Amino acid sequence: MFRHALSLAVPVSLIALLVACGNGDTVEAPVRPAMVVQPQPAGDAMETYPGEVRARFEPELAFRIGGKISKRLVDAGARVKKDQPLAELDPEDVKLQLEAARAQVAAAEANLKLVRTERDRYQTLLARQLISQSQYDNVENQYRAGEARVKQIKAEFNVANNQAGYSVLRASQDGVIARRLAEVGQVVSAGQTVFTLAADGEREVLISVPEHAFERFRIGQDVSVELWSQPGKRFPGRIRELSPAADAQSRTFAARVAFAGGAMKAELGQSARVAIKAEGEVPLSVPMSALSAEKDVPFVWVVDPKESKVVRTLVRIGRYGQERVSVLEGLKEGDWVVAAGVQMLRDGQKVKPVDRDNRTVKLIAGE
Structure with missing residues (x-):
């Protein structure tokens, strides 16, 4: 008798639950964390070169007379002030x-x-x-x-x-000692470089351009710079200086890239990548994990920066790369695209944008 009553109660409870769910109330989906990225120029249309952050002005400091170094007061990496003593000769x-x-x-x-x-x-x-x-x-x-x-x-x-x-070598301006080229007890001649000073102020990126690509570079050319400390974020720049002669050992041409926005908070010695657009129109690209399709129609999830909701956006894609796919139509450079877990989303769902390190991303249009 008890088993029969229980068998009748379970369907009744299920029916009541279904009725409660179907009473017209909308159950909002939970907010999901979503890793977001911005479309980048397609890799096959960009040329990237590794570089190093350097100071805009790097004077070489030397004694004006020759002699034997008796004291060295600073080392590489030390921050110095103008007229601060750096080294002394035997007086x-x-x-x-x-x-x-x-x-x-x-x-x-x-x-x-x-x-x-x-x-x-x-x-x-x-x-x-x-x-x-x-x-x-x-x-x-x-x-x-x-x-x-x-x-x-x-x-x-x-x-x-x-x-x-002149037996005391002093800093010509505020900055950081980038290199030390002499030691105590060493005899130096007048004008021989003892320290290289990275002066405070503007920062640049030094890259090496191979011979076969040298003709595609020119002074004032627009480029984009990405710091390894800030992956996925590109800063506008331009080529400020281009060496007219190749290095005797590496057979590459030195080029200096200045940040277009002026002073940039970048530490000396940081690694960077300089990307130069190829001639003609450059398509955008997204990670292949961001691409979905329904009935052979490709789309991506774009996050609305105002409401943090995903919007299904149809795209026209181009060639596939090893990790990215070119997007010919449907996206802009300032869009934020979900790059992982796209199969768990639905149109209009609210998400919490995060980066690859699970840090919250502030979605600002045009960032």
């Missing part, structure tokens, strides 16, 4: 030269005092007509030579004094 030689110049100044001044006294005495004798004019002229010439000698020796003393100050 003994320049001190001796300065003392010698000082002694020569004292001797020249003493000689000038002597010939001045002699000239004054001969001037008195000439006024009394006790000596000839030629004798006085000879003494006058000695006096003028003594004056010139004092000026010469004082100039040499000033040079020696300046050289004593």
